[in-house]
Amino acid sequence: MNRMLLLTVLGMLPFSLFAQLERSLVNANQPVELIFHAPRHINLLTVEPLSKKSMHFAIMHTFGPLDGGIENLFGLDNGANIQFSFEFALSNKLSVAASRSSRDKVYNVFGRYHIFQQTQNGKIPFSLSLAGGAGANSSNYDFLPEPAPTFTERMSYFGQVMLARKFSPKISFQLTPMMAYFTDSRAIYQIEGTENLYVALGFSGKLKVTDRSSLSLQYIPNLNTDLRNNFGIGWDVEAGGHVFQMYFVTSQALNEQYLLAGGNGTIGDEFRLGFNVNRIFATGQKRK
């Protein structure tokens, strides 16, 4: 009799089983996206990947120190350091980039590689990316009494690891152990450091205030030099394909090597106004 009952229940089961479809995700390991608004956050690179074949163009500026007051329009008269940076995604994981920064007329080439991304289900708790590159100082030093630096002596390199996590929809944080190496750090270069190797730990923070804007923070303590530490605080605004970043920062440097070796002003009076425009272009993507 019991067996009969069981059979009856089994016979009825399909009704309840197939009443509705079970909801299931196509990709259970959906990555956490937009940990940061853009591949740049104030001056540091982030783990934010570009989609394959899309291009990221960043125009970055930092002006003179605020302590010049209204006479120098809070540093805007003092000549800006400007960096143009183009980054192109060869795949969803790898991108290559070239930039040019007006401080010492440095041309940089670098790459970013995303090893893994934080997932929404928590199986991977953070995103991990690498970046590294090389730069050449192209300033003219013919005016020097001594021989101008050779090409090798003009080279500098950087490498960094980026670990980032979106702790909540509002709060994201990135830890960036980074190093820079100058084959020659002569006094004529616009850097304060005298060492060849610079090691630092970058911290980037994002606090989402509205749906499309965030408070941003940057702190880069030096680990092997007595140089002042870099500090920046800013405001990111997302507008369609653009991300605008306005900030106050202690250094005029915009590329990684100069960020570490360039030296910093004091927080407050020697803050400099900075402004980045990030634009993502989608090229060669399918239109349906």
Next chain:
Amino acid sequence: MKRLVLFFFFITNVSAAQTYLTESGNVNFLSKAPLNEFNGVSDKLNGLIDLSQNLLDFYVDLNTLDTGIGLRDKHMRDNYLETEKYPFAEFTGKLSPIPTLNSGTKSPVSAIGKFKIHGVERQIEVKGTLSKNARGELELVAGFDILLSDYKIPVPKLVFYELAEKQEVTIKATLKPKK
């Protein structure tokens, strides 16, 4: 008692013969704003049509929607649909009335049911056509409009000219009989 068991097996089988399923239906939405027109597609529409019980059940993983621009997709998922919290768009309802399907002819159909997206559920009516093809599969074409504000998806003033408040949704699916 034995008869009863057989009876249940029997109607289960009947209902199975009247049940059609798909996991690869096509969803398309079209946003026609004054300055920008774009669409998004997914080929991952899951659907069930049970003619004997008159049950329609459809859902799509919104993470699979593709507008052709990676960053726009990210913004769509993160800022608008909030797919981490609300990953699916779902419709559960019934046909009214149940059409008589003859092979090869398209019958206009209308479905009434609950549509849910972004955590908001609303009663909607969907119109379309249903037909049975030579292989005994159901072919469904349907369309409906979604007003983003109905589902608490705000369109910021900044993108008002680029993102339409009204999204035109069309679905196309071939549902195979359940074996």
